[in-house]
Amino acid sequence: MAMSSSKWSNPTRVNDATSNLNYKKIKDIENMDEREKYAFGNYGYGKNHVKLLHVHRQGSLHKIREYEIDVYLRLSTQNDYLEGDNRQIIATDSQKNTVYVLAKKHGIKSPEEFGLLLCSHFLNTYKHVVEVGVKLEEYPWERLRAEGQAHNHAFVYSPSAIRLAQIVHKRNEIAQISGGLKNLRILKTTQSAFKDFIEDGYRTLPDANDRIFSTVVSSTWDYSTANGVDFDDVWCAIKDCVLDKFAGDPEKGIFSPSVQNTLYLAEKMILDNVPQISRIEMQMPNKHYFPVNMSKFPQEIVDGHDNNEVYLPVDKPSGIIYAELHRKNFVSKL
Structure with missing residues (x-):
C-alpha cells in the first residue's frame, strides 16, 4: 500500500532541515564566542551637511538664517551592526526631512534652540534612541543697507566670523549645549x-x-x-x-x-x-x-x-x- 505524502515527510528533507538547524546553532554559538572578544566603543549614524535657509516674513520685513546641520543618533541596540537587522533604523534621509519639517513648524530663533528642539523630537518620538547630537554652522548674512537704511529683504554675505553650535542630549540626562x-x-x-x-x-x-x-x-x-x-x-x-x-x-x-x-x-x-x-x-x-x-x-x-x-x-x-x-x-x- 502506498504511503500518503501528506502523512509522512521525506527523510532527505528532514535530514536537510536538521542539518540547517544544527548549522545555525553552531554559527550562533560561534558568533556569541566572537562577540565576547569585542565591545563597541563610540557608534551611531546620522546625516551630515543638511543645508537649510529659513525665511521669516513679517509683512514687507523679512529675516533669514542659513545653516549647515549635522545630526547623529545612537540606538539602544546594535542589531543593525551585528545582525544586519534594519528594523530599528531611522533612515538618515528621514533625519534630513525632520530638520526641514521642524524648521517649517517651529521656525528658527537661534541655532542652539533649534538644536535642542531636534534633540527633544528624536528622544520623544523614538524610545530606542538613547543619544542625539546636533551640530550647526550658521552662514554670516547681514541686512544690506541702502540709502542710509537697512533693507527690508536684501542681504549681504559678511563673513567676519562663522557661528557654531552643538547639542548632545542623552536620554534621562541634561542636554549639553556648546x-x-x-x-x-x-x-x-x-x-x-x-x-x-x-x-x-x-x-x-x-x-x-x-x-x-x-x-x-x-x-x-x-x-x-x-x-x-x-x-x-x-x-x-x-x-x-x-x-x-x-x-x-x-x-x-x-x-x-x-x-x-x-x-x-x-x-x-x-x-x-x-x-x-x-x-x-x-x-x-x-x-x-x-x-x-x-x-x-x-x-x-x-x-x-x-x-x-x-x-x-x-x-x-x-x-x-x-x-x-x-x-x-x-x-x-x-
Whole structure:
C-alpha cells in the first residue's frame, strides 16, 4: 500500500532541515564566542551637511538664517551592526526631512534652540534612541543697507566670523549645549611685542618691540544653563570681548606682550561678562607678516619712504597658541 505524502515527510528533507538547524546553532554559538572578544566603543549614524535657509516674513520685513546641520543618533541596540537587522533604523534621509519639517513648524530663533528642539523630537518620538547630537554652522548674512537704511529683504554675505553650535542630549540626562565661532581673522599694525623669551643655541628669532599682530580666532564654550539665555546676544558678546582685548581703545589701542596674554584676557573677560558660560577654549594661531628686506636695493631708490612699510605675508609654518579657561566648582543648571 502506498504511503500518503501528506502523512509522512521525506527523510532527505528532514535530514536537510536538521542539518540547517544544527548549522545555525553552531554559527550562533560561534558568533556569541566572537562577540565576547569585542565591545563597541563610540557608534551611531546620522546625516551630515543638511543645508537649510529659513525665511521669516513679517509683512514687507523679512529675516533669514542659513545653516549647515549635522545630526547623529545612537540606538539602544546594535542589531543593525551585528545582525544586519534594519528594523530599528531611522533612515538618515528621514533625519534630513525632520530638520526641514521642524524648521517649517517651529521656525528658527537661534541655532542652539533649534538644536535642542531636534534633540527633544528624536528622544520623544523614538524610545530606542538613547543619544542625539546636533551640530550647526550658521552662514554670516547681514541686512544690506541702502540709502542710509537697512533693507527690508536684501542681504549681504559678511563673513567676519562663522557661528557654531552643538547639542548632545542623552536620554534621562541634561542636554549639553556648546557654542562657538571660527574664522575670525583680525590684524593690528602696532601695540604688539614679543621679547625676553628663552635665549639658547636654538633661538634665531630676535626680540620684537613693535610688530604686526594677526591671527584667526577659533573658540568653543559650554553653557551651564539654558534658562533665560539669549543665545544670539551671548554670541555677539563673546565676539565683542575678543575684539576688545585684541584692539582696545579706538585711538590708543591696547598693548599685547604676547598672544598668550591677549588670549587669556579675552577668555577672562568673557567669563566675567557672561555668567551662563562655564568653560571657554580658544585658539589664536600666528599669521606672520615679516618686513621685506630692502637692504639689497640701492639706497637712493628706497630713501625718503620710511612711512611706507612693506611686509611679506607668511602662512606656514605658524605658531599656535591655545588655552582653556573654566570656572572652579560650577554647578550645571540646564
